[in-house]
Amino acid sequence: MKLRSLFVALVASTTAFAWHAASADEPIQPIQAHKPKNPAMVELGKKLYFDPRLSRSGIMSCNTCHNLSMGGTDNIPTSVGDRWQQGPINAPTVLNSSLNLAQFWDGRAKDLKAQAGGPIANPGEMAFTHELAVDVLNSIPAYKAEFKKAFGKDKVNIDMVTDAIAAFEETLVTPDSRFDKWLKGDKKALTAQEKAGYELFKNSGCTACHYGPAMGGQSFQKMGLVKEYDTKNKAQGVAGLTGKDADRMKFKVPTLRNVEMTYPYFHDGAVWTLEEAVDIMGKLQLGRTYSKDEIAQIVAFLKTLTGKQPDFKLPILPPSTNDTPKPKPFG
Amino acid sequence: MKLRSLFVALVASTTAFAWHAASADEPIQPIQAHKPKNPAMVELGKKLYFDPRLSRSGIMSCNTCHNLSMGGTDNIPTSVGDRWQQGPINAPTVLNSSLNLAQFWDGRAKDLKAQAGGPIANPGEMAFTHELAVDVLNSIPAYKAEFKKAFGKDKVNIDMVTDAIAAFEETLVTPDSRFDKWLKGDKKALTAQEKAGYELFKNSGCTACHYGPAMGGQSFQKMGLVKEYDTKNKAQGVAGLTGKDADRMKFKVPTLRNVEMTYPYFHDGAVWTLEEAVDIMGKLQLGRTYSKDEIAQIVAFLKTLTGKQPDFKLPILPPSTNDTPKPKPFG
Numbered sequence: 001m002k003l004r005s006l007f008v009a010l011v012a013s014t015t016a017f018a019w020h021a022a023s024a025d026e027p028i029q030p031i032q033a034h035k036p037k038n039p040a041m042v043e044l045g046k047k048l049y050f051d052p053r054l055s056r057s058g059i060m061s062c063n064t065c066h067n068l069s070m071g072g073t074d075n076i077p078t079s080v081g082d083r084w085q086q087g088p089i090n091a092p093t094v095l096n097s098s099l100n101l102a103q104f105w106d107g108r109a110k111d112l113k114a115q116a117g118g119p120i121a122n123p124g125e126m127a128f129t130h131e132l133a134v135d136v137l138n139s140i141p142a143y144k145a146e147f148k149k150a151f152g153k154d155k156v157n158i159d160m161v162t163d164a165i166a167a168f169e170e171t172l173v174t175p176d177s178r179f180d181k182w183l184k185g186d187k188k189a190l191t192a193q194e195k196a197g198y199e200l201f202k203n204s205g206c207t208a209c210h211y212g213p214a215m216g217g218q219s220f221q222k223m224g225l226v227k228e229y230d231t232k233n234k235a236q237g238v239a240g241l242t243g244k245d246a247d248r249m250k251f252k253v254p255t256l257r258n259v260e261m262t263y264p265y266f267h268d269g270a271v272w273t274l275e276e277a278v279d280i281m282g283k284l285q286l287g288r289t290y291s292k293d294e295i296a297q298i299v300a301f302l303k304t305l306t307g308k309q310p311d312f313k314l315p316i317l318p319p320s321t322n323d324t325p326k327p328k329p330f331g
Numbered sequence: 332m333k334l335r336s337l338f339v340a341l342v343a344s345t346t347a348f349a350w351h352a353a354s355a356d357e358p359i360q361p362i363q364a365h366k367p368k369n370p371a372m373v374e375l376g377k378k379l380y381f382d383p384r385l386s387r388s389g390i391m392s393c394n395t396c397h398n399l400s401m402g403g404t405d406n407i408p409t410s411v412g413d414r415w416q417q418g419p420i421n422a423p424t425v426l427n428s429s430l431n432l433a434q435f436w437d438g439r440a441k442d443l444k445a446q447a448g449g450p451i452a453n454p455g456e457m458a459f460t461h462e463l464a465v466d467v468l469n470s471i472p473a474y475k476a477e478f479k480k481a482f483g484k485d486k487v488n489i490d491m492v493t494d495a496i497a498a499f500e501e502t503l504v505t506p507d508s509r510f511d512k513w514l515k516g517d518k519k520a521l522t523a524q525e526k527a528g529y530e531l532f533k534n535s536g537c538t539a540c541h542y543g544p545a546m547g548g549q550s551f552q553k554m555g556l557v558k559e560y561d562t563k564n565k566a567q568g569v570a571g572l573t574g575k576d577a578d579r580m581k582f583k584v585p586t587l588r589n590v591e592m593t594y595p596y597f598h599d600g601a602v603w604t605l606e607e608a609v610d611i612m613g614k615l616q617l618g619r620t621y622s623k624d625e626i627a628q629i630v631a632f633l634k635t636l637t638g639k640q641p642d643f644k645l646p647i648l649p650p651s652t653n654d655t656p657k658p659k660p661f662g
Contacts, residue, residue, distance in 0.1 A: 050400050051400075052401075057407070057411065059411050068645060069382075070648050070650075075384075075651070076389045076658050076660045083415050261650045272653070273653045309647040310645060310647070311644065312645060313644055314399060314400060314643060314644070315400055316400055316640040316641070319402065319591050319592045319594070320406070322606070329411050329417075330411075330417050
């Protein structure tokens, strides 16, 4: 009995090692499910994420531009802000954004918490103030009770608000894509065309930037490395922060997870199809013209990257009270 | 045994009769849960309800103005439409709207199906066309599969779209409020103040208009029966349809179900608190000035009308394809 147990343990450990080694050889790793440390904070953050009372107008929430029904984006080139202002850049997906080395296309927020406060107070986006957002929440007893549960205190401040939103956003990872199943050893999870697409994706250099579990989000790279990118968008990327000419058009590499859902593509949202996006990337970043068949292979592979989408009940928000500051949708 | 069975049956039937009679005496009946005939159609309608691709801009869905996280309304005086146009009238709640005798404040749509097509094509609201909405859906294989399941055919037309949205909306009833529990015999479900509020609500004549399961939605009544309603809103109610002077300021009586969540109040959305709304209704409709204590009683009663809110998972929408008509958020 003892000997048999040892044998089973040995086989199991060898198998695990082999599997681990195979996966470790790949430039892309499976997305891991997230286990929240503070479920009460996640539940609260979910409500805040969907609450349009964090905007001046009373109609825009985080979910307006990072729509969780639609791949965590708004699927338009640049977002619509307060009073229908046109946003300067494509809204990146919130899905798997916890895996990014920094937030926003230019990385100006170091993490999700730092990001979450931005749009609320940005005059071109939700156009509110942190003070008013906090006043709204402090006027609603049901929210205060949830803050108490999550933070141990019920006098809300903006730090608690952004902590809670970030805690919810950390849950928005998308494991179990077909590609991840394949990575984990299910060799039937991909078709021959999809596997060929992955090989080509690796061998032609896409993984130089699109690596790691998120397949991106780990570095800033110049858009238009070999050939300049033709765009009307005025964003200058990291140069907007550093003022350095070398940082012109350097953007955070976007994740390719769920890329079938996150159209239109690039920082200017100018490209609507994956075929065109792959063609442009080949030419501009790699100096390579993919054939039609090659593009079809890579696109087939990219469509295997759609993972488990957000899976929770629509949150019901506690009503305002007589003391809640009023939204200002007009005037 | 036979005799005992008969006795039990008799007692049960007497009790049921007594209970039924007690409930039947009231001008308000409990909300009944809805059992959908075609669950596949409901699931499809839910997706359509949340899908902003039924708007010109690509960012407005039914849920934008009839937000199911917020009592089925947008909680602003009048809605924001395409290009931030100001809506002419307060967005009524979609909750329990299947119980209305007609839809819209002026009743111009005979049912939910007739209503559902309106905002999609209204240039001041979603600003799309039925043709383009249908083109969008026909371009998405995953949608076509759902239409096939619900309707037995997959060539989508606008009738199928509005049928599915209406089928979903029919599920949006809110049973099990504390008041309904009380109506059904749980005498501890209301406090003394809430019961006093209900008695006053009945005895002073509110139930002349706010009756039935929805406590409204069963008739058109003049806003400002005893005394004129002071408003800047230009809506003329039913007169806008009939041209008759007698129909001026006649609006469909709004439901009071979930009224704590459906602020601001009245067709112009000018009143933010239930206290003020009750005060105005007393004076304008009943020629009665309620005391502060009476208002507090009625408001306490009104807050017992919040029922079971929508309880389902956030729908995940199938992505567009290369053939899907593009949204036009700007220009």
